Amino acid sequence: MAQSRRVEVAERILSANELVAERVRAALDRAGVFSVNLTASPGAGKTSLVEQTVRGMSGRLRLAVVDGDLATSLDADRAAAAGAQALQVNTGGQCHLDAAMIEAALAQLDLAAIDLLLVENVGNLVCPASFVLGTHCSVLVASVPEGDDKPYKYPPAYRGVDVLILNKIDLLPYVDFRMDYFRRGVEILNSGLRTFAMSCRTGEGVEAWLEWLAAAAVDHRAARGAG
Amino acid sequence: MAQSRRVEVAERILSANELVAERVRAALDRAGVFSVNLTASPGAGKTSLVEQTVRGMSGRLRLAVVDGDLATSLDADRAAAAGAQALQVNTGGQCHLDAAMIEAALAQLDLAAIDLLLVENVGNLVCPASFVLGTHCSVLVASVPEGDDKPYKYPPAYRGVDVLILNKIDLLPYVDFRMDYFRRGVEILNSGLRTFAMSCRTGEGVEAWLEWLAAAAVDHRAARGAG
Numbered sequence: 093m094a095q096s097r098r099v100e101v102a103e104r105i106l107s108a109n110e111l112v113a114e115r116v117r118a119a120l121d122r123a124g125v126f127s128v129n130l131t132a133s134p135g136a137g138k139t140s141l142v143e144q145t146v147r148g149m150s151g152r153l154r155l156a157v158v159d160g161d162l163a164t165s166l167d168a169d170r171a172a173a174a175g176a177q178a179l180q181v182n183t184g185g186q187c188h189l190d191a192a193m194i195e196a197a198l199a200q201l202d203l204a205a206i207d208l209l210l211v212e213n214v215g216n217l218v219c220p221a222s223f224v225l226g227t228h229c230s231v232l233v234a235s236v237p238e239g240d241d242k243p244y245k246y247p248p249a250y251r252g253v254d255v256l257i258l259n260k261i262d263l264l265p266y267v268d269f270r271m272d273y274f275r276r277g278v279e280i281l282n283s284g285l286r287t288f289a290m291s292c293r294t295g296e297g298v299e300a301w302l303e304w305l306a307a308a309a310v311d312h313r314a315a316r317g318a319g
Numbered sequence: 320m321a322q323s324r325r326v327e328v329a330e331r332i333l334s335a336n337e338l339v340a341e342r343v344r345a346a347l348d349r350a351g352v353f354s355v356n357l358t359a360s361p362g363a364g365k366t367s368l369v370e371q372t373v374r375g376m377s378g379r380l381r382l383a384v385v386d387g388d389l390a391t392s393l394d395a396d397r398a399a400a401a402g403a404q405a406l407q408v409n410t411g412g413q414c415h416l417d418a419a420m421i422e423a424a425l426a427q428l429d430l431a432a433i434d435l436l437l438v439e440n441v442g443n444l445v446c447p448a449s450f451v452l453g454t455h456c457s458v459l460v461a462s463v464p465e466g467d468d469k470p471y472k473y474p475p476a477y478r479g480v481d482v483l484i485l486n487k488i489d490l491l492p493y494v495d496f497r498m499d500y501f502r503r504g505v506e507i508l509n510s511g512l513r514t515f516a517m518s519c520r521t522g523e524g525v526e527a528w529l530e531w532l533a534a535a536a537v538d539h540r541a542a543r544g545a546g
Contacts, residue, residue: 133361134444135465164471187445217361218414237464238362244391
């Protein structure tokens with residue numbers, strides 16, 4: 093008896109986040125906004141990717157950024173400096189964003205004025221994988237200096253995503269990173285995963301990502317009849 | 320009423336881990352074993368530090384390693400290959416080690432045969448900071464390519480530790496890392512924090528850490544009268 097009651101509670105907690113995520117998705121769809129959930133280890137380069145994306149989309153698409161962090165508004169400041177409508181969510185120590193935080197953030201954004209929403213999750217390769225936000229596309233940012241064994245050691249982070257970005261490829265000559273071993277690990281967990289290799293620092297490889305993202309946002313808006 | 324009951328439960332959960340941590344500490348002290356909790360982002364170089372430490376302590380101190388990971392035994396395999404008594408703890412997806420996992424691991428180790436225990440926590444800069452393990456010394460491994468803003472963005476990880484290792488200094492020429500800005504962030508959170516800058520890849524700076532660690536272990540054993 094006690095055990096079955098415990099299972100019930102766990103299910104109710106999970107559904108609460110999923111319920112809010114459905115409302116977030118509906119609000120984004122009504123506005124014709126395509127949305128991306130960026131997850132990564134601390135320091136993989138999520139914020140640099142946001143900066144490159146905001147600058148690269150200038151004149152193509154209108155962007156907003158929601159930045160999740162334990163503390164400070166450093167990331168949102170960088171996104172705003174790059175030219176985006178930017179909002180900081182401080183989680184107060186919580187290790188992941190949840191759908192309720194995104195719903196609260198949306199209430200402060202002018203959704204009619206944007207085409208694309210980038211959500212930068214808390215830097216954490218474990219916990220964010222368990223919390224859907226209602227976004228359309230999950231993007232994992234990996235980076236070369238983290239090492240080629242990360243898919244094997246953090247399978248849930250790789251299993252659930254739609255796009256993989258391998259950042260900091262400019263450091264490949266200076267570290268021991270076996271590209272074949274890394275790709276094999278990714279393939280086992282997420283076969284055929286769309287992958288963009290790039291360096292946000294040098295700009296190499298960024299344009300292919302921008303083109304794919306812009307096309308995905310335009311397709312989404314067209315499918316919703318809001319374009 | 321409902322609210323005060325909720326607080327009570329939270330306190331009980333916290334105390335349960337701390338209670339087990341006290342038992343872990345007592346068992347280690349009885350055996351005269353000095354113990355270190357290594358925390359870091361994924362890919363900062365905890366396992367490389369363990370390898371360097373196991374090899375460097377050969378002939379000086381007898382070591383065991385407990386490796387925490389979501390999945391695989393890759394880290395324990397590397398520690399064993401370097402010559403340590405090594406035990407893998409798979410957390411089954413949990414984002415941190417807790418004291419009960421360490422207590423279970425100790426039951427499988429021959430404490431009388433070791434002087435030093437290295438615990439490699441799950442790669443996560445957020446959650447492990449909230450769970451004491453009963454170890455004597457908390458060591459945070461940061462790395463240069465993660466960026467100089469990490470103390471500002473992950474304050475709990477820096478605030479609670481006894482030693483900071485800044486790894487991958489061989490990459491300093493290839494990334495934008497302002498050492499002054501990094502050190503200022505650390506100083507605000509943890510004034511006077513003992514810091515070792517090194518590269519586990521090239522071996523630069525490792526010896527200073529080994530000397531400090533060996534002295535700490537010997538002092539601990541002498542203080543316990545077990546040496």
